Amino acid sequence: DTGVSQDPRHKITKRGQNVTFRCDPISEHNRLYWYRQTLGQGPEFLTYFQNEAQLEKSRLLSDRFSAERPKGSFSTLEIQRTEQGDSAMYLCASSLASVDEQFFGPGTRLTVL
Amino acid sequence: AQSVAQPEDQVNVAEGNPLTVKCTYSVSGNPYLFWYVQYPNRGLQFLLKYITGDNLVKGSYGFEAEFNKSQTSFHLKKPSALVSDSALYFCAVRDTNAGKSTFGDGTTLTVKP
Numbered sequence: 001d002t003g004v005s006q007d008p009r010h011k012i013t014k015r016g017q018n019v020t021f022r023c024d025p026i027s028e029h030n031r032l033y034w035y036r037q038t039l040g041q042g043p044e045f046l047t048y049f050q051n052e053a054q055l056e057k058s059r060l061l062s063d064r065f066s067a068e069r070p071k072g073s074f075s076t077l078e079i080q081r082t083e084q085g086d087s088a089m090y091l092c093a094s095s096l097a098s099v100d101e102q103f104f105g106p107g108t109r110l111t112v113l
Numbered sequence: 114a115q116s117v118a119q120p121e122d123q124v125n126v127a128e129g130n131p132l133t134v135k136c137t138y139s140v141s142g143n144p145y146l147f148w149y150v151q152y153p154n155r156g157l158q159f160l161l162k163y164i165t166g167d168n169l170v171k172g173s174y175g176f177e178a179e180f181n182k183s184q185t186s187f188h189l190k191k192p193s194a195l196v197s198d199s200a201l202y203f204c205a206v207r208d209t210n211a212g213k214s215t216f217g218d219g220t221t222l223t224v225k226p
Contacts, residue, residue, distance in 0.1 A: 002156060033213070042117075042203050042216030043157070056212045091157070098212065101147060101159035 002026075004105035006092050012111045013082055020078045021108045025094030032075050033102060034067055035091040043091055049075060082112045115140045115208050119217035126194045126224055134189040134220045136204030140211075146187040147205040147214065148178055157203065163187060174198070194224045 003026040013019050025032050030051050035043035046065065047057045051072035064082075069075040079086055089109050093102035116139045126132045138144055148160040161172025163180045171177045178189045189202060201221050207214040 002158070004156075035216075040218065042205075042218045045213040045215065048212055050212075058213075093157075098207075099145060099164050101162055102157075102214070103159070104149075104157040106156045 002103040002105065004092060004094055004103050006090075006105040006108050008108055009106060010109045010111075012113065014113050015082060015084060017082055018078065018080045019082060019110065020076055021090055021092075021110075023075045023077070023092030023105060025074070025092070026103055027073070029094035029096050029103070030072065031095045031098065031100075031102075032069055033093045033095075034075070034077050035093065037089045037091055037107070046077070046090075079110075082110075084112045086110060087112045115144075115206055115211060115215045117204050117206050117215050117217040119202075119204055119220045121220050122218075123221045123223065126222070128196050128224050128226050129193050132191050132194040132198070132222065132224070134202050134204075134222060136187045136189065136217060137185050138187060138204070138206040139185060140206060140208040143209045144187075145207040145209060145214075146178075146180060147207075148172065148176070148187075148189050149203045149205065149216075151201040151203065151219075153200075160189070160202075194222075196224050196226050198222060199224045 005024045033048040034046040037043045049069040064080045067077045089107040091107045092105045095102045146163040149157045168180045204217045205214045
């Protein structure tokens, strides 16, 4: 257990529905990252926060995806109008500073039917 | 732009033999380099990192990695492999001027008794 938690661990939804995932980072970590991982590939960067500020968002990310970190603590990732291609493992990670290693949560596995 | 290549999808070694998992990178500035390991049904765990200084870095579980700037490589090594080292290994790079990390597609290490 790295100290980063994600909820839910699994989510099955129908195409077109909205889903929201939550990440609770290690409490003193001010950086929080979201990644997507599909089978046979490494984690793909989605977005990251420094405290409550969203500093970068992947150009690959469509505007159906939005993330927030309202008080610089937990974060949520919302996917609107889900598509089958959104099926993946969504990973959250946190770090204390930019040079530090990231601590990953267990992930949320999304299946879009 | 930054990128990582792990040229081997799979590495097989016998227990007690040395192991090497290869990683090459491309960044526009100076790199921060990381190795992570993923055991079955577990989240990614940090192994070691290179930020600056000594080119040979030592990490968890007896692993080490050598930063080679001229060859843009950061190969992961261990003098004597254990069956319990069998897992999926990811190399990651971050340009010192960037916020996000880019991960390779992973190398599956299998250590046979």
